[in-house]
Amino acid sequence: MTRSIVPFAALAAFFLTAAEQTQAATRAPPSSNKRQHSDPKPNVDWDSFGFSMNGVRTDYMWLNRVEAQEGDDVMQLTADYSASPNDCLSEFGTFQLSPAATVLNYGQALFEGLKAFRRVDGSIALFRPERNAERMQNGAKRFLLPPVPTDVFVSAADAVVRANSRWVPPFGKGALYLRPLLMGTGDDLGVKPSWESTFCIYCCPVGNYFKGGLKAIRLQALRGFSRAAQGGAGHVKASGNYAPAFFAQRTVKQRGFDDLLCLDAATGNLIEEAGASNFFAVFPNNTIVTPCLHSETILPGVTRASIIELAVRECGCTVVEGPIQLSDLHEACEAFCCGTGASVTPVGSVSVAKIDGTEDKEACVIFGDGSTPGPITQRLYNTLLTIQTGTDEDLNQRYADWIHVVEP
Numbered sequence: 001m002t003r004s005i006v007p008f009a010a011l012a013a014f015f016l017t018a019a020e021q022t023q024a025a026t027r028a029p030p031s032s033n034k035r036q037h038s039d040p041k042p043n044v045d046w047d048s049f050g051f052s053m054n055g056v057r058t059d060y061m062w063l064n065r066v067e068a069q070e071g072d073d074v075m076q077l078t079a080d081y082s083a084s085p086n087d088c089l090s091e092f093g094t095f096q097l098s099p100a101a102t103v104l105n106y107g108q109a110l111f112e113g114l115k116a117f118r119r120v121d122g123s124i125a126l127f128r129p130e131r132n133a134e135r136m137q138n139g140a141k142r143f144l145l146p147p148v149p150t151d152v153f154v155s156a157a158d159a160v161v162r163a164n165s166r167w168v169p170p171f172g173k174g175a176l177y178l179r180p181l182l183m184g185t186g187d188d189l190g191v192k193p194s195w196e197s198t199f200c201i202y203c204c205p206v207g208n209y210f211k212g213g214l215k216a217i218r219l220q221a222l223r224g225f226s227r228a229a230q231g232g233a234g235h236v237k238a239s240g241n242y243a244p245a246f247f248a249q250r251t252v253k254q255r256g257f258d259d260l261l262c263l264d265a266a267t268g269n270l271i272e273e274a275g276a277s278n279f280f281a282v283f284p285n286n287t288i289v290t291p292c293l294h295s296e297t298i299l300p301g302v303t304r305a306s307i308i309e310l311a312v313r314e315c316g317c318t319v320v321e322g323p324i325q326l327s328d329l330h331e332a333c334e335a336f337c338c339g340t341g342a343s344v345t346p347v348g349s350v351s352v353a354k355i356d357g358t359e360d361k362e363a364c365v366i367f368g369d370g371s372t373p374g375p376i377t378q379r380l381y382n383t384l385l386t387i388q389t390g391t392d393e394d395l396n397q398r399y400a401d402w403i404h405v406v407e408p
């Protein structure tokens, strides 16, 4: 690594602590014209990783702090995010924020999540990164943050994967999870959108979101708790949507459940989604139902959209995007959740309780034996993973546009 680091060092000096600046100055981002990705880092226990930082500090992150401009449209801020990897890749580390930053004071922040997989042919690929870019743009419009254009988002994600390729787990052992952030970092006490926006992508190798691989999870819905209401921002991947659910999430985990099932705010009887994944129920005659997005209270998952297509095209299912009443679950043969972190996770049972823990026994449902994935769930899991990891030539060709190969 002998490239000039002048622009990188200048940026680093702005964001990193003194100790990190010294480190960063000795290490330039890797060249993008290497012919091969690094092999996975040796002596790493990839199998031990869950969905967390796993005690790992990857090598580089993307950091681009730009001034927001008022555009012709007063409801749409703009910014020039078009900086080179040399300017934006810095060693993974901390950066400084004013206590007056809008992200800290008013929660002006969005995040994304996408995965890079090491594929069977040795290549590394991102799964549908354009979809994450588009979702972040929609969120940016709602939060009056200047949107990051799709090409900038995808090439930043691409650069982060390339720079951290030794952290992409070996084929079949998880993925490198990318976490893009977009936030208002300008200092202004005024209750208004920030004059400055920061686009950052960091990454971490991860294993399963839920422990136990394809073992079915147990969900509990809490009556009286809802994640989002109509007119709110439940359809936006806003950072502020998550902490308000920590309490409910911990409540159900303390009771031995794996995750929270969120019910609608209006009636408390409709299923919306799990804590960090979308929900599907499989009914007789291979009819799959997932809550529709019209209410704008559910996150439009990239995996959800992919599963809807795969269920129709690869499993011959009929997919309905419509309401699922809690009582409908008694008719379902299978249920599963899906998301970038969660992949496809079978649901073994749904419990419904009050916040105080009193269970509504009549509403509780067990799918199959409560632990083995149903056949449709298993097939969708296999198909998704096959496409992501490139192990079937026919699927590779038919879903080539879902795969963004990161060139070494």
Ligand code: PLP
Pocket: 113, 273, 274, 275, 276, 277, 278, 299, 300, 301, 302, 303, 304, 338, 339, 340, 341
């Ligand atoms: N719903 C919520 C609340 C989430 O946080 C996520 C995860 O991102 C999803 C659904 C699934 O979305 P995706 O498939 O894009 O990861």
Ligand code: COI
Pocket: 112, 113, 114, 242, 276, 277, 339, 340, 341, 342
């Ligand atoms: C993801 O699955 O990518 C998510 O962002 C969900 C989450 C871990 C909050």
